[in-house]
Amino acid sequence: MASxxxxxxxxxxxxxxxxxxxxxxxxxxxxxxxxxxxxALHARGGLQALAxxxxxxxxxxRLQRIGVGLIDEDALPAARYPxxxxxxxxxxxxxxxxLAKACSAVAPGGSVVASVANDEGAKSREADLKQLAGNLSVxxxxxxxxFWTRPDAMFDPATLAQWAKADAPRRVISPNLPGGSFLSRPxxxxxxxxxxxxxxxxxxxxxxxGGRVADLGAGWGYLxxxxxxxxxxxxxxxxxEADARALALAEANLADARVAVQRxxxxxxxxxxxxxxxxxxxxxxxxxxxxDRPDIGRAFIAxxxxxxxxxxxxxxxxNRHLPYEHALGEGFAQVQTLAQDxxxxxxxxxxxxx
Numbered sequence: 001m002a003s004x005x006x007x008x009x010x011x012x013x014x015x016x017x018x019x020x021x022x023x024x025x026x027x028x029x030x031x032x033x034x035x036x037x038x039x040a041l042h043a044r045g046g047l048q049a050l051a052x053x054x055x056x057x058x059x060x061x062r063l064q065r066i067g068v069g070l071i072d073e074d075a076l077p078a079a080r081y082p083x084x085x086x087x088x089x090x091x092x093x094x095x096x097x098x099l100a101k102a103c104s105a106v107a108p109g110g111s112v113v114a115s116v117a118n119d120e121g122a123k124s125r126e127a128d129l130k131q132l133a134g135n136l137s138v139x140x141x142x143x144x145x146x147f148w149t150r151p152d153a154m155f156d157p158a159t160l161a162q163w164a165k166a167d168a169p170r171r172v173i174s175p176n177l178p179g180g181s182f183l184s185r186p187x188x189x190x191x192x193x194x195x196x197x198x199x200x201x202x203x204x205x206x207x208x209x210g211g212r213v214a215d216l217g218a219g220w221g222y223l224x225x226x227x228x229x230x231x232x233x234x235x236x237x238x239x240x241e242a243d244a245r246a247l248a249l250a251e252a253n254l255a256d257a258r259v260a261v262q263r264x265x266x267x268x269x270x271x272x273x274x275x276x277x278x279x280x281x282x283x284x285x286x287x288x289x290x291x292d293r294p295d296i297g298r299a300f301i302a303x304x305x306x307x308x309x310x311x312x313x314x315x316x317x318x319n320r321h322l323p324y325e326h327a328l329g330e331g332f333a334q335v336q337t338l339a340q341d342x343x344x345x346x347x348x349x350x351x352x353x354x
Contacts, residue, residue: 007038009087012144013115014040021139022111022148030083031105033073033098037062051081055244058267076101082110088125093166094187095121096128100163103132103155113148132159169249178229182220182253188246189219189284197344198282201317202226204339204346209315211277214238214307216268216300221250223280228257238262238274242284269299272307279304281316298327305331305351314349 016022018040024030028049035041035052036059047066053073054060060070084102088095102112114129116122122145130136133153139146169185172192176199184191190198202223210233215224218239227234236259241247244265254261266272268283283300285293301324304314314332318324320343328335332349339346 007036007040008142009115009117009120009144010036010038011040012141012146013085013087013113014044015141016113016139016146016148017044021137022113025082029081030085031076031081031102032085033102034087034089035059035063035068035085036087037066037068042066057242057244057265058269061267061270073098073101076105078104079107081105082107084110084112086112086114088114088116089187090120091167091187091191092121092124094185095125096163097165097167097186099125099129099132100160100166103129103149103160104164106149109151111148111151112153113146115144115146117144119143128163132156132163169252177222177225182222182225183249184220185245185249188243188249190222191220194222195282196342197317197319198222200339200341200344201280201282201315201346202230205230205280205315207231208233209278209313210234212236212238212275213278213280214240214272214274214276216240216272216279216281216304217242217283218250219243219246219282221253223282224250224254224261227280228254228259234259236260236262238264238276240264240266240268240272242267268303269296270303272303274307275309276307277309277312279308279312279314281314283316283318285319285322292322294322294324297322297324301327301331301349305349308351310351311353312351314347314351316347316349317344318347319343320345 017024028046030050032052035054047068050068051071052063052068084106086102088098106112116125126147133149133155136147167186169183171181172184173181207230209231213234218224218241239250247263247265251263283297285297328349333352334350337345337347
């Protein structure tokens, strides 16, 4: 299924091939880092030979539906592909690590091709690839910059080695957490801090939450850690997270949990099949872009309403301006706003008992 929104970075990335400025490998043997499905990719054809990485579950599902194979981004073969395509993320360290991986995976004489929207840091990412590979070819298209290495590129080995570790997991000091720190990495949501909304929700959690609990959009695991620290009656915990990188961190951060923890690499907006006594949630309101997507939060609320047992409770934090009231009213018998502060609101929803 095609995406609802036009993907200008993907369109621009494949434009040099459509115009003949670059040639697709005859056997279709190419690597696509942070690949996304879209009309421009469909037009390319021969997608079954394309190897892709995509840690974001909704995009990974779209790729798999059109027959594209996914591989582990942290275990790429060296100097293997005649063509490596990249859609770098906005976060600098994560983007630099991805470009370093691309340059290490391209075969001698091959091309690394990247595309970034102008308002997502295009010039900075172009400068990064130039620092790795020397002079580049560059075009502007669809409010994006597309830039690629030349066949005689000489990659700087010292910079490659340094940047390949730029987004590596590391401990982040946080005195308010058990143990005083958590494991995180650049690029995941609130990677170097406890975000204010989640902290506000943690403070509001009642200590009588019990039974089977789920954290929808668990990130690196902060709310789940707080649930276990504050709610002794919790018997099990399920983590749902669309970002595979964040989910791996959450699993590590909860490795010593006192209860059974199940992790789910899952798009919550597509629904949740399990049933729970309580759910905590700080739903995302962006996808891969920066524009507000309140439809994602509404889908999380609908998923939570379905996943709760009769009488089950949802504890949710959201930006005060986001229009979630109708979705909450449709899914829950009782809804109350418990707190509003600093631009956030804490809402409790209770599902009808029978």
